[in-house]
Amino acid sequence: MIAILDYGAGNLRSVENTLAELGCEYTLVRDSEGLRHASQILLPGVGHFGQMMRALDVLAVRDTLVERIVAGVPFLGICLGLQALFESSEEAPEVRGLGVFPGVVKRFPAGARVPHMGWNELEVRAGSRLVRNLEARPYVYFAHSYYVPEHEQASATCTYGLKYTAALEAGNVCGVQFHPEKSGLVGLRIVQNFVGQAC
Numbered sequence: 689m690i691a692i693l694d695y696g697a698g699n700l701r702s703v704e705n706t707l708a709e710l711g712c713e714y715t716l717v718r719d720s721e722g723l724r725h726a727s728q729i730l731l732p733g734v735g736h737f738g739q740m741m742r743a744l745d746v747l748a749v750r751d752t753l754v755e756r757i758v759a760g761v762p763f764l765g766i767c768l769g770l771q772a773l774f775e776s777s778e779e780a781p782e783v784r785g786l787g788v789f790p791g792v793v794k795r796f797p798a799g800a801r802v803p804h805m806g807w808n809e810l811e812v813r814a815g816s817r818l819v820r821n822l823e824a825r826p827y828v829y830f831a832h833s834y835y836v837p838e839h840e841q842a843s844a845t846c847t848y849g850l851k852y853t854a855a856l857e858a859g860n861v862c863g864v865q866f867h868p869e870k871s872g873l874v875g876l877r878i879v880q881n882f883v884g885q886a887c
Contacts, residue, residue: 690714690883691726693753695743698734702869703766706879720752728883729753729761732869733768737793737834738780740768754786762860764882767832770856770863779834788861789841793834800849802833808846810854810866816843818862818881819855826874828854828866835865 692703694716707714707730714730717723731753733740744750757763765773774785777793785793796802809825819826835852838845844855846865856863862882868875 689726690728690730691717691722692730692732693723693749694718695740695747695749697732697740697768699732699766699867699869702867703730703732706869706876707883709876710880710883712883718747718749720749723749723752723756726756726761729756729763730766731763731769731772732766733772734831735768736779737768737771737777737785738783740772741780741783741785744772750786754788757786757788757861760860762882763862764879765863766869767865767867770853770865771834771836773856773861773863774836777834789839789858791837791839793836795834796849803831804833804835804848805831808848808866810844810846811851812844813842816855816857818857818864819844819878820881822874822877828864828868828871828874828878830866832865836863
């Protein structure tokens with residue numbers, strides 16, 4: 689069963705609608721027990737890095753989430769859900785991320801108009817499983833002020849003053865900085881690529 693980790697994110701309903709449109713069965717989970725029964729996990733996220741991580745700690749799901757990711761359960765983090773995979777963020781330096789990957793999430797440089805909000809194109813790297821079967825430079829919807837620097841596991845990048853990681857793939861772990869649930873048919877295809885045979 690696909691599990692959406694519900695910590696109160698504002699884009700939760702849109703993610704549910706996307707899975708429903710694909711004909712996927714899913715459940716909302718708010719505890720470790722739900723994560724342990726998940727065949728795939730989606731972590732949607734909007735808002736503030738510190739608030740999200742504190743919410744995960746209040747639900748006492750941090751350790752179980754990392755355990756399930758390390759165990760090989762397919763995982764998709766959306767927006768803050770991608771950023772959570774790293775050790776920390778400049779948005780809340782005192783708060784620990786999940787630490788699945790080393791590194792710090794950065795704020796766009798002074799002078800950049802933030803948040804980066806609206807449609808922008810992806811530069812897709814060859815071999816991507818997540819961002820495949822799309823036009824050469826697809827457009828997707830972004831809404832963020834912080835970014836993951838270019839990463840060796842990036843499967844797509846975006847340029848907004850500088851080039852940064854827009855999609856990341858490492859084995860069972862996927863993350864996107866954009867919002868596929870708000871990116872029309874392109875976003876629908878990306879989510880479909882992730883869930884694969886689960887629907």
